[in-house]
Amino acid sequence: MATALVKKHKYASSAILAGSLVSAAAAITHYYKTSAARSSPPLHPLLDSGIKKGDPKFSGGKLRCHCASRTVEVTLDGNVAHNHACGCSKCWKPEGALFSIVGVIPRDQLRVTANGDKLYVVDDKAAIQRHACEECGCHMYGRIEAEHPFKGLDFVHVELSEDKGWQEPQFAAFVSSIIEQGFDAGKMGDVRAKLKSIGLETFDSLSPPLMDLIASWTAEKKA
Ligand SMILES: [Zn+2]
């Protein structure tokens, strides 16, 4: 009888021990997950502390390059669309950021309103002609001149604006491309988890609506 009691007690305590081990393991996993998210490299200043929603009624504003004098100014007569984080190597991004934030606006809603003489085309062979400031390097707008599904849309970085209300980033594109620029492939899980945690779906191309647009354009060209 006494032995049975002891045995029972033993089982009970090992059950408690097993239970606390499980919760300890869960706590450790949680700790590592959150510390991984905390220590994961900076994505972009507009993403790292969470996404601030834009104003759907926002009607545009000005982009300014980083030069202290003779600042290049671009005026946008409307909000951007398809704003997103992009991991490609061509988009302009701030120092140390893994992603750029880039959106589009119809080209007739974009005007260079000051010091346009400082702009040059970064790569005139690229589909998107990126007009950058020759002094500070900021890309002020990207324009497509060739036949292309996105012809008529200009690409802009709204972080160059002090105005508030621009559409918030909607998704993350070309995420795997950051590896080509030297990012450790083994840490991609952290990057994707961080993007998802702030509400951005991740793609290794563009978003499905944009990919559909490209495919429709191609199909129409073939027809
Ligand atoms: Zn500049």
Ligand SMILES: [Zn+2]
């Ligand atoms: Zn890009």
